[in-house]
Amino acid sequence: MNRTPRLYALVEELRAAAPRSLTVAALAARFEVSTRTVQRDLQALMEAGVPVRTTTGRGGGWSIDPAMTLPPIGFTAEEAAALVAALASADASAAPYSGAVRTASQKIAASMTGSASTAARQLAARIVALPARTPDSVRTAVEQALTDSTVLRLSYVDAAGQASDRTVEPAGLLTADGKWYVIAWCRTRQAGRGFRLDRITAAHPTGEQAQRHDLADLLIGSSAADSGQPTALAPLVSPP
Numbered sequence: 038m039n040r041t042p043r044l045y046a047l048v049e050e051l052r053a054a055a056p057r058s059l060t061v062a063a064l065a066a067r068f069e070v071s072t073r074t075v076q077r078d079l080q081a082l083m084e085a086g087v088p089v090r091t092t093t094g095r096g097g098g099w100s101i102d103p104a105m106t107l108p109p110i111g112f113t114a115e116e117a118a119a120l121v122a123a124l125a126s127a128d129a130s131a132a133p134y135s136g137a138v139r140t141a142s143q144k145i146a147a148s149m150t151g152s153a154s155t156a157a158r159q160l161a162a163r164i165v166a167l168p169a170r171t172p173d174s175v176r177t178a179v180e181q182a183l184t185d186s187t188v189l190r191l192s193y194v195d196a197a198g199q200a201s202d203r204t205v206e207p208a209g210l211l212t213a214d215g216k217w218y219v220i221a222w223c224r225t226r227q228a229g230r231g232f233r234l235d236r237i238t239a240a241h242p243t244g245e246q247a248q249r250h251d252l253a254d255l256l257i258g259s260s261a262a263d264s265g266q267p268t269a270l271a272p273l274v275s276p277p
Contacts, residue, residue, distance in 0.1 A: 041154070050067060051089060056100065063098075079099055085143040112149060112153040118160045133179055171235045172239075182207045183207050193238070194238060204225065206248055229255025
Protein backbone atom coordinates (compact mmCIF):
# COMPACT_ATOMS: atom_id res chain seq x y z
CA MET A 38 0.00 0.00 0.00
CA ASN A 39 1.49 3.35 -1.01
CA ARG A 40 1.35 6.39 1.23
CA THR A 41 -1.81 8.18 0.04
CA PRO A 42 -4.15 5.18 0.46
CA ARG A 43 -2.41 4.39 3.76
CA LEU A 44 -3.10 7.89 5.13
CA TYR A 45 -6.76 7.47 4.24
CA ALA A 46 -6.83 3.99 5.77
CA LEU A 47 -5.17 5.27 8.95
CA VAL A 48 -7.98 7.78 9.44
CA GLU A 49 -10.61 5.09 8.93
CA GLU A 50 -8.83 2.72 11.33
CA LEU A 51 -8.85 5.40 14.02
CA ARG A 52 -12.49 6.26 13.27
CA ALA A 53 -13.50 2.61 13.67
CA ALA A 54 -11.73 2.37 17.03
CA ALA A 55 -13.03 5.69 18.42
CA PRO A 56 -13.23 6.70 21.20
CA ARG A 57 -10.49 4.17 22.05
CA SER A 58 -6.87 4.96 21.28
CA LEU A 59 -4.59 2.78 19.15
CA THR A 60 -0.87 2.47 19.72
CA VAL A 61 1.69 3.16 17.03
CA ALA A 62 2.83 -0.46 17.33
CA ALA A 63 -0.70 -1.74 16.68
CA LEU A 64 -1.10 0.54 13.66
CA ALA A 65 2.31 -0.50 12.30
CA ALA A 66 1.36 -4.16 12.58
CA ARG A 67 -2.02 -3.50 10.93
CA PHE A 68 -0.47 -1.86 7.87
CA GLU A 69 2.75 -3.92 7.86
CA VAL A 70 5.06 -0.92 8.04
CA SER A 71 7.57 0.34 10.61
CA THR A 72 6.55 2.32 13.68
CA ARG A 73 8.66 5.18 12.32
CA THR A 74 6.58 5.22 9.12
CA VAL A 75 3.35 5.32 11.13
CA GLN A 76 4.67 8.20 13.25
CA ARG A 77 5.50 10.18 10.09
CA ASP A 78 2.06 9.46 8.63
CA LEU A 79 0.26 10.54 11.79
CA GLN A 80 2.30 13.73 11.93
CA ALA A 81 1.42 14.45 8.27
CA LEU A 82 -2.28 14.01 9.09
CA MET A 83 -2.00 16.46 11.99
CA GLU A 84 -0.26 19.04 9.76
CA ALA A 85 -3.04 18.62 7.18
CA GLY A 86 -5.62 19.52 9.81
CA VAL A 87 -7.04 16.05 10.44
CA PRO A 88 -8.19 15.97 14.11
CA VAL A 89 -5.94 13.14 15.27
CA ARG A 90 -4.45 13.42 18.73
CA THR A 91 -2.08 11.52 20.95
CA THR A 92 -2.12 10.75 24.66
CA THR A 93 0.87 9.56 26.66
CA GLY A 94 1.22 7.18 29.56
CA ARG A 95 -0.36 3.84 30.32
CA GLY A 96 -3.17 3.08 27.89
CA GLY A 97 -2.17 6.00 25.68
CA GLY A 98 -1.99 6.09 21.92
CA TRP A 99 -3.53 7.84 18.93
CA SER A 100 -7.22 8.61 18.47
CA ILE A 101 -9.55 10.73 16.37
CA ASP A 102 -12.79 12.56 17.06
CA PRO A 103 -15.29 10.98 14.62
CA ALA A 104 -17.58 13.98 14.97
CA MET A 105 -14.85 16.13 13.41
CA THR A 106 -14.23 13.91 10.38
CA LEU A 107 -16.17 12.68 7.39
CA PRO A 108 -16.98 9.04 6.68
CA PRO A 109 -15.62 7.57 3.42
CA ILE A 110 -16.82 9.42 0.32
CA GLY A 111 -16.69 7.77 -3.09
CA PHE A 112 -15.91 10.24 -5.88
CA THR A 113 -16.36 9.48 -9.56
CA ALA A 114 -13.56 10.55 -11.90
CA GLU A 115 -15.73 13.45 -13.12
CA GLU A 116 -16.48 14.61 -9.55
CA ALA A 117 -12.79 14.41 -8.66
CA ALA A 118 -11.88 16.55 -11.68
CA ALA A 119 -14.58 19.08 -10.78
CA LEU A 120 -13.23 19.34 -7.24
CA VAL A 121 -9.69 19.91 -8.50
CA ALA A 122 -10.86 22.73 -10.79
CA ALA A 123 -12.95 24.32 -8.02
CA LEU A 124 -10.13 24.11 -5.48
CA ALA A 125 -7.64 25.59 -7.96
CA SER A 126 -10.00 28.47 -8.72
CA ALA A 127 -10.61 29.24 -5.04
CA ASP A 128 -6.93 29.06 -4.17
CA ALA A 129 -5.80 31.28 -7.03
CA SER A 130 -8.51 33.95 -7.08
CA ALA A 131 -7.82 35.64 -3.73
CA ALA A 132 -11.11 34.18 -2.56
CA PRO A 133 -12.05 34.35 1.11
CA TYR A 134 -10.96 31.26 3.04
CA SER A 135 -8.46 30.32 0.33
CA GLY A 136 -5.98 29.37 3.07
CA ALA A 137 -8.39 26.74 4.34
CA VAL A 138 -8.81 25.51 0.77
CA ARG A 139 -5.23 24.25 0.86
CA THR A 140 -5.77 22.05 3.91
CA ALA A 141 -9.13 20.89 2.55
CA SER A 142 -7.45 19.84 -0.69
CA GLN A 143 -4.93 17.74 1.26
CA LYS A 144 -7.76 15.93 3.02
CA ILE A 145 -9.66 15.34 -0.22
CA ALA A 146 -6.52 14.07 -1.96
CA ALA A 147 -5.89 11.64 0.89
CA SER A 148 -9.43 10.22 0.54
CA MET A 149 -9.25 9.57 -3.21
CA THR A 150 -8.40 6.17 -4.61
CA GLY A 151 -8.60 4.40 -7.94
CA SER A 152 -9.84 6.22 -11.06
CA ALA A 153 -10.88 9.29 -9.04
CA SER A 154 -7.37 9.73 -7.70
CA THR A 155 -5.84 9.27 -11.16
CA ALA A 156 -8.21 11.76 -12.79
CA ALA A 157 -7.63 14.35 -10.07
CA ARG A 158 -3.86 14.10 -10.20
CA GLN A 159 -3.71 14.21 -14.01
CA LEU A 160 -5.88 17.34 -14.13
CA ALA A 161 -4.01 19.00 -11.25
CA ALA A 162 -0.75 18.63 -13.21
CA ARG A 163 -2.29 20.67 -16.06
CA ILE A 164 -3.51 23.68 -14.07
CA VAL A 165 -1.42 26.82 -13.45
CA ALA A 166 -2.46 30.13 -11.91
CA LEU A 167 -1.27 33.71 -11.66
CA PRO A 168 -0.50 34.88 -8.12
CA ALA A 169 -3.39 36.43 -6.19
CA ARG A 170 -3.29 40.20 -5.75
CA THR A 171 -5.12 40.44 -2.44
CA PRO A 172 -2.77 40.54 0.59
CA ASP A 173 -3.17 37.64 3.00
CA SER A 174 -3.71 40.14 5.83
CA VAL A 175 -6.79 41.54 4.06
CA ARG A 176 -8.32 38.12 3.44
CA THR A 177 -7.67 37.08 7.03
CA ALA A 178 -9.29 40.23 8.45
CA VAL A 179 -12.35 39.85 6.19
CA GLU A 180 -12.74 36.17 7.05
CA GLN A 181 -12.54 36.89 10.78
CA ALA A 182 -14.99 39.79 10.60
CA LEU A 183 -17.53 37.63 8.76
CA THR A 184 -17.10 34.75 11.17
CA ASP A 185 -17.30 36.90 14.31
CA SER A 186 -19.73 39.58 12.98
CA THR A 187 -17.38 42.41 13.85
CA VAL A 188 -16.73 45.87 12.37
CA LEU A 189 -13.88 46.45 9.89
CA ARG A 190 -11.93 49.56 8.91
CA LEU A 191 -11.05 49.38 5.22
CA SER A 192 -8.71 51.30 2.94
CA TYR A 193 -10.29 51.00 -0.48
CA VAL A 194 -9.59 52.06 -4.07
CA ASP A 195 -12.68 52.22 -6.29
CA ALA A 196 -12.95 51.58 -10.05
CA ALA A 197 -12.06 55.23 -10.78
CA GLY A 198 -8.87 54.97 -8.70
CA GLN A 199 -10.28 57.05 -5.85
CA ALA A 200 -8.92 56.01 -2.45
CA SER A 201 -10.98 56.23 0.72
CA ASP A 202 -11.18 54.86 4.25
CA ARG A 203 -14.42 53.20 5.31
CA THR A 204 -15.81 51.70 8.49
CA VAL A 205 -18.10 48.84 7.55
CA GLU A 206 -20.30 46.16 9.05
CA PRO A 207 -19.85 43.05 6.84
CA ALA A 208 -23.03 41.14 5.99
CA GLY A 209 -21.79 38.56 3.48
CA LEU A 210 -19.95 37.76 0.28
CA LEU A 211 -20.85 38.06 -3.38
CA THR A 212 -19.04 36.29 -6.20
CA ALA A 213 -19.46 37.41 -9.82
CA ASP A 214 -17.35 36.92 -12.94
CA GLY A 215 -14.49 35.45 -10.95
CA LYS A 216 -14.35 38.39 -8.53
CA TRP A 217 -15.26 38.46 -4.83
CA TYR A 218 -17.02 41.31 -3.04
CA VAL A 219 -17.61 41.99 0.64
CA ILE A 220 -21.20 43.22 0.98
CA ALA A 221 -21.46 45.49 4.02
CA TRP A 222 -23.29 48.36 5.65
CA CYS A 223 -21.00 51.35 5.08
CA ARG A 224 -21.15 53.76 8.00
CA THR A 225 -19.61 56.51 5.85
CA ARG A 226 -22.30 56.29 3.17
CA GLN A 227 -25.03 55.09 5.53
CA ALA A 228 -26.01 52.47 2.95
CA GLY A 229 -25.21 49.01 1.70
CA ARG A 230 -22.07 48.82 -0.41
CA GLY A 231 -20.00 46.16 -2.18
CA PHE A 232 -16.20 46.26 -1.82
CA ARG A 233 -14.21 44.24 -4.33
CA LEU A 234 -11.77 42.15 -2.39
CA ASP A 235 -8.76 42.83 -4.63
CA ARG A 236 -9.33 46.60 -4.32
CA ILE A 237 -9.09 46.57 -0.52
CA THR A 238 -5.54 47.68 0.24
CA ALA A 239 -5.80 47.27 4.01
CA ALA A 240 -8.33 45.86 6.46
CA HIS A 241 -8.15 46.39 10.22
CA PRO A 242 -10.39 44.55 12.69
CA THR A 243 -11.85 46.75 15.41
CA GLY A 244 -13.22 44.07 17.72
CA GLU A 245 -16.50 46.00 17.85
CA GLN A 246 -19.58 43.83 17.40
CA ALA A 247 -21.43 44.69 14.19
CA GLN A 248 -25.17 44.99 13.85
CA ARG A 249 -26.87 42.26 11.85
CA HIS A 250 -27.85 43.27 8.33
CA ASP A 251 -29.86 41.22 5.86
CA LEU A 252 -27.72 40.52 2.81
CA ALA A 253 -30.67 40.70 0.40
CA ASP A 254 -31.71 44.09 1.80
CA LEU A 255 -28.23 45.54 1.25
CA LEU A 256 -28.28 44.37 -2.38
CA ILE A 257 -31.62 46.06 -3.23
CA GLY A 258 -31.15 48.66 -5.95
CA SER A 259 -27.69 47.36 -6.92
CA SER A 260 -26.60 45.46 -10.03
CA ALA A 261 -26.51 42.35 -7.84
CA ALA A 262 -30.13 42.65 -6.69
CA ASP A 263 -31.09 39.49 -8.60
CA SER A 264 -28.28 37.38 -7.14
CA GLY A 265 -29.23 34.06 -5.60
CA GLN A 266 -27.82 31.23 -3.54
CA PRO A 267 -25.32 29.10 -5.49
CA THR A 268 -26.91 25.72 -6.20
CA ALA A 269 -23.88 23.86 -4.84
CA LEU A 270 -24.37 25.47 -1.42
CA ALA A 271 -28.04 24.53 -1.08
CA PRO A 272 -27.37 21.30 0.90
CA LEU A 273 -25.39 23.33 3.46
CA VAL A 274 -28.05 26.01 3.86
CA SER A 275 -31.07 23.70 3.97
CA PRO A 276 -31.93 22.00 7.30
CA PRO A 277 -30.55 18.42 7.50
